[in-house]
Amino acid sequence: MGDLTVDAPHIEIDRLTKRFGAFTAVDDLSFTVHPGEVLGFLGPNGAGKSTTMKMLAGFVTPSAGTARIMGDDVAERPVQARRHLGYLPEGAPTYPEMTVTGFLLFAARARGYRGTEAGDRVHNAMRMTQLEEVRLQPIETLSKGFKRRVGLAQALLHDPPVLVLDEPTDGLDPNQKHEVRNLIARMAPEKAILISTHILEEVGAICTRAIVIARGRIVADATPAALAARGPDLDTVFRELTQEAA
Ligand SMILES: Nc1ncnc2c1ncn2[C@@H]1O[C@H](COP(=O)(O)OP(=O)(O)OP(=O)(O)O)[C@@H](O)[C@H]1O
Numbered sequence: 001m002g003d004l005t006v007d008a009p010h011i012e013i014d015r016l017t018k019r020f021g022a023f024t025a026v027d028d029l030s031f032t033v034h035p036g037e038v039l040g041f042l043g044p045n046g047a048g049k050s051t052t053m054k055m056l057a058g059f060v061t062p063s064a065g066t067a068r069i070m071g072d073d074v075a076e077r078p079v080q081a082r083r084h085l086g087y088l089p090e091g092a093p094t095y096p097e098m099t100v101t102g103f104l105l106f107a108a109r110a111r112g113y114r115g116t117e118a119g120d121r122v123h124n125a126m127r128m129t130q131l132e133e134v135r136l137q138p139i140e141t142l143s144k145g146f147k148r149r150v151g152l153a154q155a156l157l158h159d160p161p162v163l164v165l166d167e168p169t170d171g172l173d174p175n176q177k178h179e180v181r182n183l184i185a186r187m188a189p190e191k192a193i194l195i196s197t198h199i200l201e202e203v204g205a206i207c208t209r210a211i212v213i214a215r216g217r218i219v220a221d222a223t224p225a226a227l228a229a230r231g232p233d234l235d236t237v238f239r240e241l242t243q244e245a246a
Pocket residue numbers: 020025043044045046047048049050051052
């Protein structure tokens with residue numbers, strides 16, 4: 001780890017910027033996430049949420065600014081930073097022809113686990129995300145909700161202190177949404193969790209704090225209750241905040 005002290009945030013984003021040609025997708029973004037926080041990352045389509053998360057996960061190189069996980073700069077110390085991170089990307093997991101077990105074992109081995117430990121890690125991650133019934137099915141044959149949960153299981157394999165989850169409940173049915181929200185709530189006390197979502201009710205249900213971004217910039221950073229109190233309901237507040245910035 002880097003120069004991490006006891007009270008240091010697990011995620012530190014400082015003046016993070018991503019430009020694609022002349023277009024600025026993420027514009028001078030700064031925030032921190034401490035253990036025990038579930039930070040909801042909200043914004044309209046194209047606001048820059050996924051790009052920010054990809055930079056945190058080391059999949060996109062920042063144009064300027066820094067992102068640190070447990071004190072490690074993701075650009076300068078990517079291996080150390082990723083060791084402490086579980087990342088659920090948007091969309092479905094790669095390797096569609098692999099079975100669920102095969103893919104998760106592959107991911108566990110890539111993380112350095114061998115033998116029974118790899119098997120135990122996979123078993124535990126499948127249990128947490130309720131994948132046992134489809135464990136021998138190729139990923140490409142799964143429904144959208146199950147594919148999402150395979151991605152989530154992969155992010156949880158190494159029980160990381162930091163989770164970055166890009167729309168974790170996208171495509172899940174109401175029961176599955178409920179299960180995943182409960183899982184996040186159970187893990188929350190020990191971890192720093194950043195989740196992006198379009199579902200505003202989710203923010204009230206599981207997030208301790210919410211950041212709203214529009215056009216790559218922060219337009220609000222508050223508790224869900226404080227945000228909702230700014231108007232008749234969270235929906236209206238979200239629309240007003242993100243339309244003002246457009
Ligand atoms: N590789 C790329 N090249 C050019 N533009 C890109 C690239 N990746 C993202 N963008 C643009 O950056 C902006 C932010 O995209 P991003 O996916 O981060 O938004 P988002 O907030 O996650 O949106 P959504 O809610 O739809 O997932 C969009 O206008 C997108 O088209």
